[in-house]
Amino acid sequence: MQFNKLEKIEVGNTKGAAMTNAVKQIFEEFQNAQTKFCSVTYDVMDIEQRAFDDDFFAFRQTIKELERRIAALLAQSFEDCDTIIGKFKLLESFEGLLNRPSINDELEKKQTVLLDLYKNDLKKVNQVFAEGKELLAIKDPNSPISRN
Secondary structure: OOOHHHHHHHOOOOOHHHHHHHHHHHHHHHHHHHHHHHHOOOOOOOOOHHHHHHHHHHHHHHHHHHHHHHHHHHHHHHHHOOHHHHHHHHHHHHHHHHHHHHHHHHHHOOOOOOOHHHHHHHHHHHHHHHHHHHHHHHHOOOOOOOOO
């Protein structure tokens, strides 16, 4: 279900078209792996049948490789986004996949960057507020300024 969300994802930044094509390619590879895994001819409920273990192992290896590629794509797209809003939208578009360990490990490295950007935005808002408050006090010293 998480990989099926890749079908609708469009990455928007300076390299958005290339990144979106990479996401679509990953989705197609996932569909191929899923189709191959679901089209086995043996009875999957037969515990004597060992081919299921081999097929499941191959499927899991494919999924891990696709997760690694998504993590690399996310890291590259994250660096390419120039605003904090763009970075959050990027993370939001990959929402279901972010909990996967290999993708989560890559994004933990970016958490500090997000927090620093957020801190800088809060400092700017505080500065604009303080300047506006001072300007109001200069224009009309008797104007009431609420505590909040």
